[in-house]
Amino acid sequence: MEPLLTIEELRDRLPFVMDADDEREALGALESLSDDARIYGKSSWLTPVSTPQSVKNHVRAAAVRHMKNYDGYTQSRAGDETLMWTDRGEDAGSAYFTDREIRSLRTIARGSASSLVSGNTTAWGPMRKCASDNLALAPVDGPGGPEKPIDLGAVW
Numbered sequence: 001m002e003p004l005l006t007i008e009e010l011r012d013r014l015p016f017v018m019d020a021d022d023e024r025e026a027l028g029a030l031e032s033l034s035d036d037a038r039i040y041g042k043s044s045w046l047t048p049v050s051t052p053q054s055v056k057n058h059v060r061a062a063a064v065r066h067m068k069n070y071d072g073y074t075q076s077r078a079g080d081e082t083l084m085w086t087d088r089g090e091d092a093g094s095a096y097f098t099d100r101e102i103r104s105l106r107t108i109a110r111g112s113a114s115s116l117v118s119g120n121t122t123a124w125g126p127m128r129k130c131a132s133d134n135l136a137l138a139p140v141d142g143p144g145g146p147e148k149p150i151d152l153g154a155v156w
Helices: 008-013 020-040 053-069 099-110
Strands: 075-078 081-084 135-139 147-150
Touching: 008 053, 008 099, 020 053, 020 099, 053 099
Parallel strands: none
Antiparallel strands: 075 081, 135 147
16 A cells, blocks of 8 residues: 655755665565554554545654664663663564554544533433432433432442
């Protein structure tokens, strides 16, 4: 499938000038990350035109991260100092999404960050208190119908 970003769009975000080998690596990363974005998000994200900009931003960020270290180095030692970049281990040289990026892609695919849903309700009228503090009486079959004790601790 077509990558969700072009080499040119990636090139603008890199702190170095790519040569032919870098461009081949970048194209492979863009293809892989685009496929992963479809897996984590929606398979209908077929082209850059049909894909939300926020998804393309995630693909770009992951591709830039990959291109800055596509050899997969995890540490550098200079004199007495050692610098460690990642805990990816043997996957360090691969193009990947972070856990946060994967959650974000899934949220974008659902179409909303909210977990609020709506449902049908029926108004019964006011509940009458029972002798117990945690119980109330609510009509079972609508107004004027038989009443059933309801545990308010379980409801609220």
